[in-house]
Amino acid sequence: MLKKQTKKWLLGALCLGGVLGVTPAQAEVGVTNDTIVIGSINPLSGSPSLLGRAHWLALQVWIAEVNERGGINGRKLKLIAEDDGYVPARTRQMAKKLISKDNVFAFLGTSGSSHLLAVMPLLDKEKVPVVNTLAVNSAHFDPPHPTVFNIGATYCMEMEYAIEFAVNHLGKKDSKYVLIYQDDDYGKDTRCGYLNGVERYGVKDVGQFKYKRGQKDFSAEILKAKATGADVLISGGVVAEHAIFMKEAKKIGWDVTMIGMHAAHLPPVQALMTGADNGYYAIDYVPPLTQTDIPGVKRFMDNAQKYLDEKEYKGLNRYSLASYVGSLVMEEAIQQCGEALTRSCVVEKLESLDNFQVGGLMSGVTFGEGNRFSISGVLAVQSQPEEKVFKMVTDPKVIPVR
Amino acid sequence: MRSGHFIESYDKLVNLTDNPVKMAWSWILVLVLALAPLVLDSFWTSICATVLITAIGIIGLNLLVGTTGQISLGHSGFLAVGAYATAILTMDYQVPGIIAILLSGFIAAFFGLIVGIPSLRLKGLYLAITTMAFAIIINHVILNAEDITRGSEGFIIDPLQVFGFSFESDASIYYLSLIILVLTVLGALNLMRSHIGRAWVGIRDHDIAAKVMGINLTTYKLLAFMVSAFFAGIAGSILAFQLQYINVDNFSLLLGIEALSMIIVGGLGSISGSIVGVIFIIFLNELVRITTGIFADDGGTMSLYIHEMKGLLYGVVIVLFLRFEPDGIMGKWRDIKNYWSNWPFHH
Known part of the structure; x- marks a missing residue:
């Protein structure tokens, strides 16, 4: 009788243990003996799909490359990507789906800047490792979120370098500078860099003009900018705005040197500017895709040629390289964890990365306790309208957080 | 043989329904909805919660567009007002969440009153443009009043707390939305049966005739805008608690157009049509x-x-859908019901 009761208790305890999930060999979410599931949320529809598609294509290249090598520690990778249409509410819904339904192990990409902020409470709660290289905003790492790792440069850094580049490389110390920026946090970050640069290099700021988000006609802003007598335009456009600024400038006969942030380093911007492109500059934290003398670029482009078809290959742009860097960093952390792969191990390994080299695609990646932002050096590229390519004109330089 | 459905007394007319079968099915539906999170996973529970929240706002829009005949393309603006009011009240002024939901509704209703004033002189396309302008203005205010709204950076909102219980899970937000939706449906159905609802229908069908009959157009049109905005504000408030992060990108103009498509697909002027449209x-x-x-x-x-x-x-x-079923899903349902009720004399 006593034996029977003891058996019942044991059985009950085992069932309870099973229900509560306290079995000793509990598997990590999104990891099996032979696969690791990676999630990604990108704007794959609408106008921002230019970014999202390029990011997603690079992930496809990385996954094909890793799986052909036999996976990481014997585990092949599986990518589940969702489109959020660049709407934060949708990003959150898709993150929920990927976490609770698809059981992804980690994220590579969570769409844009505000989109990552929208999923931050969820990521904090579920402790999912994330490597973000698509849009870096100070709110992503200050204060630091334990599982969210950011790599790149802020717009503030890029724009500060724009002034340094104009002064030191283009010899425009005595030129007059004008800024056109958007009326939101992106614009604020752009202006931050402009003001830092003006103060640091003592150049003459002759005007700062704000435009409204979604604005399509910039004739008034360009007329006012020309009237200041400026000969260097620091462009705070998002994507198409850079091209519209230059077209307007050409229309009114304003011969100006334009320097924009990294989105100006996109083939569609260059194409839109046809006829008005006087060899404008863009500041970026990844080199042009054509710079195959850089080992990382060569490796990526060779693999892209191997794994993508012609149409997909044409969809690559600078966001692909940024995405590839994120993938390499994630791969390194997973690799270091070995057989016993857990989310907390990946977070620990990411945190311990110290000057991890990514083949010259960006500066060495370094995180640390409480440091969730690896600053990458910024460089200048110049548009070559004849060849329809961009040429790297300076080596990367790290601009510190000010 | 039954030859039609006739209401023979005033009591029957003001009843929510005189059909016990319909009442029973309604309660069964509520019961099924109450049990849904027990069988659904977190993602689908969250989608269903979104359906419930959207339905609250869409019922409000249908009262304005379908019942009163006043077009609005600016409901994304009222939704934004509700969401931001909740964010500001709870995060900056520590107002208890449940009170903030109610206050957000009233704040949106106040904006509804302001937007409603031009409706006294404008109709059709002109009113549509005016309401759309309101949504644009709200977006610009959110972007530029950074000290209050955090600009385009957006607002991170703590989960709703009621007597120490945190509405953090999808299921808890689902139940909160379900309760508020049931209250909204009951409120809207009763409103439509009151003199207010009849006045709104009168205005929709022929405003001059309604005026001749003694209906005060100013009062009732403004009331329609306020009630409609109130519901949209409540929906915005719950949405803020569901998302726990809001910024201007969540309230694009397209949302207002999508909302209109929901009431057209579901059925103009019908509460059940609003819900069916949202689900669809x-x-x-x-x-x-x-x-x-x-x-x-x-x-x-x-x-x-x-x-x-x-x-x-x-x-x-x-x-x-619009080409082949312009009366919406509820219109089709009415046709099917009539066909079988009057069979074999349906024509």
């Missing part, structure tokens, strides 16, 4: 996502552009 549009979106996902996963060239097809498919279904 949100689940159509999910269906298209799942369908396109099948092609997206194959890794071929098609997967590159398949997501662009989503918007196209979505639009085509709505256009076909």
Whole structure:
């Protein structure tokens, strides 16, 4: 009788243990003996799909490359990507789906800047490792979120370098500078860099003009900018705005040197500017895709040629390289964890990365306790309208957080 | 043999329904909805919560557009007002969440009053443009009043707390939305049966005739805008608690147009039509996502552009719907009901 009761208790305890999930060999979410599931949320529809598609294509290249090598520690990778249409509410819904339904192990990409902020409470709660290289905003790492790792440069850094580049490389110390920026946090970050640069290099700021988000006609802003007598335009456009600024400038006969942030380093911007492109500059934290003398670029482009078809290959742009860097960093952390792969191990390994080299695609990646932002050096590229390519004109330089 | 449905007394007329079968089915539906989170996973519970929240706002819009005949393309603005009011009240002024939900409704209603004033002189397209302008103004205010709204950076909102219970899980938000939706449906149905609802219908059918009959157009039109905005504000408030992060990108103008498509697909002037329209549009979106996902996963060239097809498919279904069933799903349901009620004399 006593034996029977003891058996019942044991059985009950085992069932309870099973229900509560306290079995000793509990598997990590999104990891099996032979696969690791990676999630990604990108704007794959609408106008921002230019970014999202390029990011997603690079992930496809990385996954094909890793799986052909036999996976990481014997585990092949599986990518589940969702489109959020660049709407934060949708990003959150898709993150929920990927976490609770698809059981992804980690994220590579969570769409844009505000989109990552929208999923931050969820990521904090579920402790999912994330490597973000698509849009870096100070709110992503200050204060630091334990599982969210950011790599790149802020717009503030890029724009500060724009002034340094104009002064030191283009010899425009005595030129007059004008800024056109958007009326939101992106614009604020752009202006931050402009003001830092003006103060640091003592150049003459002759005007700062704000435009409204979604604005399509910039004739008034360009007329006012020309009237200041400026000969260097620091462009705070998002994507198409850079091209519209230059077209307007050409229309009114304003011969100006334009320097924009990294989105100006996109083939569609260059194409839109046809006829008005006087060899404008863009500041970026990844080199042009054509710079195959850089080992990382060569490796990526060779693999892209191997794994993508012609149409997909044409969809690559600078966001692909940024995405590839994120993938390499994630791969390194997973690799270091070995057989016993857990989310907390990946977070620990990411945190311990110290000057991890990514083949010259960006500066060495370094995180640390409480440091969730690896600053990458910024460089200048110049548009070559004849060849329809961009040429790297300076080596990367790290601009510190000010 | 039954030859039609006749209401023979005033009591029956003001009853929510004189049909016990309909009442029983309604309660069964509420019971099924109450049990849904027990069988659904977190993602689908969250989608269903979105359906419930959207339905609250859409019922409000249908009272304005379908019942009163006043078009509005600016409901995304009222939704934004409700969401931001909740964020500001709870995060900056530590107002208890449940009070903030109610206050957000009243604040949106106040904005509804302001937007409603031009409706006294404007009709049709002109009113549509005016309401759309309101949504644009709200977006610009959110972007530029950074000290209050955090600008484009957006607002992180703590989960709703009621007597120490945190509405953090999807199921808890689902139940909160369900309770508020049931109250909204009861409130809207009763409003439509009161003199207010009849006055609104009078204004919709012929405002001059309604005025001749003694209906005060100013009062009732403004009331319609306020009630409609109130519901949208409440929906915005719960949305803020659901998302726990809001910024201006969540309240685009397209949202207002999507809301109109929901009431047209469901059925203008019908409360059940509003809910059916929301279910149809949100689940159509999910269906298209799942369908396109099948092609997206194959890794071929098609997967590159398949997501662009989503918007196209979505639009085509709505256009076909409007072309072949302009009275909405509830219109079709009424036809089927009439056919069988009057069979074999239906014509």
